[in-house]
Amino acid sequence: MTDNIGNPDAENNSDKQDDNSVNPNRRRMLMMGAVATSAVVTVRPAIAQTSGSVLDCDIPVAGSHGYGKNIAPDGTLVSPDTEGSFHQDGRRYTANNIKQALSGGKSLKGASYDKSQAYLNYIRRLRAGQSGFTCFASLQYSR
Amino acid sequence: MxxxxxxxxxxxxxxxxxxxxxxxxxxxxxxxxxxxxxxxxxxxxxxxxxxxxxxxxxxxxxxxxxxxxxxxxxxxxxxxxxxxxxxxxxxxxWRRQLILHASSVEKDGKSLLMSGESGSGKSTLSAILGHRGWRFMGDEFALIDHDNGFVMPYPRLISLKNQAIETLKKEAPHAQFGPLMKDTPKGDIQHIVPPAQAIRKMEQGAKPALLLFPNYGYDAEIREMLPSEVFMRLTQASANFVGLGETGFNTLKHLVLDVPTFEIAYQNGDEAEAMINQLWEQL
Amino acid sequence: MANRYKMRNVSNLILQHLDYMSLLYDRQSGITHIIAEPAPQIIEALGHDAMKPSQIERILKKQYDIQAFEDGNSDSFEEIIAARLDEFVALGLAEKILS
Known part of the structure; x- marks a missing residue:
């Protein structure tokens, strides 16, 4: 179903509200993100896609929402005393480095294999509104 | 000439x-x-x-x-x-249908689509399944009909790369193979003629029931994908999405909203087949 | 901050919610955008009207429990909404009416 933009009833019957609310009495949450976190990825023609076009962005591991936390092997943010978790200092990795690491070729720069895997899992879990998400989304285009 | x-x-x-x-x-x-x-x-x-x-x-x-x-x-x-x-x-x-870089096979009138990068195993998997009870529909392009969303077959010669050549020689020793071309820009390449029924039924489409993104060479894992991620991946797996304008947008939108999609990681064809059967039975 | 924004040619936009992201197809340019929260909700709040970010914030607050996703992020909702609108302007989807 396509939403009717500008329809005054839209706020009451948007399918998104219906789909996502577990409890119909509870209002849906809206994630605001941050000023600097872009919310748009534009679809480009696949055939004109060159590796250079989206590879100039970078992704911090972790973003500000992970301040003071460690990264578990599955990519979740955990308290720094969690056994088997990896320290992170918000270092930014280039899209190119991440792309190579995701395709299994290399580890992230300066990270051991296990740490690199944990960081990549963190990147895979990025959601809209978190730093680096749009960069990760645009990486889908060049893989 | x-x-x-x-x-x-x-x-x-x-x-x-x-x-x-x-x-x-x-x-x-x-x-x-x-x-x-x-x-x-x-x-x-x-x-x-x-x-x-x-x-x-x-x-x-x-x-x-x-x-x-x-x-x-x-x-x-x-x-x-x-x-x-x-x-x-x-x-x-081509503009008559939305073209996806995806392989496809059919069973019980429903089709399974597999998309992914070169090296993901989508082509090899479709070739193997075509000899294990599925109808082979295509190893490279899946054509999605704008009117009813059906996958239309495009069963060209299957283009086998590198290890897939040996895999298929074991799987289908009596199939007709083309000449082995060594050290091409894409590695070693050998063509194989699809099973006879794939060619006989090549005008018979099937409603897509399952979409997979295979990943060859990783530990077995099944992960459900969100529609937005699937949409993004498929726009890049499509040769003509942008050129088709609103028609292509609607065709892809319906595919993404209607068809359950998973990423599967696997180490060999048998493992992938077991996962595919499991997901197929859960539909 | 007092600038108002208006979507261009709303009737030529198709908005489709998927999950935490939505699709926005622009018939005029033939371009598909994949947009993350809160961008789709801002478009819906604007509709055919011209509004200031503060007005949009009021509408969104009526409809949603607004959450700042990133801890330690001090951007105000109004600033975030203005930033998303400026993105729309840059993409040719909206216009900024200078006051």
Whole structure:
């Protein structure tokens, strides 16, 4: 179903509200993100896609929402005393480095294999509104 | 100039060449395909210079749709040149359906789509499943109908790369194979003729019931994908999404909203087949 | 901050919610955008009207429990909304009416 933009009833019957609310009495949450976190990825023609076009962005591991936390092997943010978790200092990795690491070729720069895997899992879990998400989304285009 | 005609799914091609041996190879491998009188596209395999027909023969791929700077191939890779030329016509010219870089197979009137990068195993998996109780529909392009969202078959010759060649020789020892082309720009390549029923039923589409993104070479894992991620991946797996405008947008939107999608990681064909059967039975 | 924004040619936009991201197809340019929260909700709040970011914030607050996703992020909702609108302007989807 396509939403009717500008329809005054839209706020009451948007399918998104219906789909996502577990409890119909509870209002849906809206994630605001941050000023600097872009919310748009534009679809480009696949055939004109060159590796250079989206590879100039970078992704911090972790973003500000992970301040003071460690990264578990599955990519979740955990308290720094969690056994088997990896320290992170918000270092930014280039899209190119991440792309190579995701395709299994290399580890992230300066990270051991296990740490690199944990960081990549963190990147895979990025959601809209978190730093680096749009960069990760645009990486889908060049893989 | 020598030439031959053949039809793959809804699209028909005329391939011409100054070298008779290339046309002979194509005619032998495409022998069971329909021979159309009218063709949608022409592909020619010419010598890059007149004398290069004889001296270090070098094949230039030309056609109705061309990419500038396409590198020529040695004559021994002529069949790959024909494959690339035909692919290019579809990728740049076809508009009747949404084209996805995806393999497809059919069972009980429903189709399974598999998309992914080259090396993901989508092509090999479709070829294997085509010999294990599924109808093979295509190893490279899936054509999505704009009206009813059906997957239309495009069962061209299956293009096997590297280890997939040995895998299929074990899986289908009696199938018809083309010549082995070693060290092409895509690695070692050998074509295999799809099972007879794939060609016989090549105008019979099937409603998509499951979409998978296989990942070969990783520990077994199944992960459900969100529609937005699937949409993003498929826009990049489509040769003509942008060119189709609103029609393509609607066709892809419905596919993404209607078809359950998973990423599967696997180490070998048997493992992948077990996961596919598990997901298929849960539908 | 007092600038107002208006979507261009709303009737030529198709908005389709998927999950935490939505699709926005622009018939005029033939371009598909994949947009993350809160961008789709801002478009819906604007509709055919011209509004200031503060007005949009009020509408969104009526409909949603607004959450700042990133801890330690001090951007105000109004600033975030203005930033998303400026993105729309840059993409040719909206216009900024200078006051």
């Amino acid at each position: 020598h030439e031959t005609h053949f039809k793959v799914g809804p699209a028909s091609f005329r391939v011409g060449s100054v070298w008779k041996e290339i046309i002979d190879q194509i005619e032998m491998l495409y022998a069971s395909y329909p021979k159309p009188k009218l063709t949608d596209y022409t592909v020619t395999l010419d010598a890059i210079r007149p004398w290069r027909r004889f001296v270090r023969p070098s094949v230039a791929i030309n056609g109705d749709f061309m990419l500038p700077d396409a590198a020529p191939l040695p004559l021994s890779h002529g069949l790959l040149g024909a494959e690339m030329g035909v692919n290019l016509q579809m990728a740049l010219g």
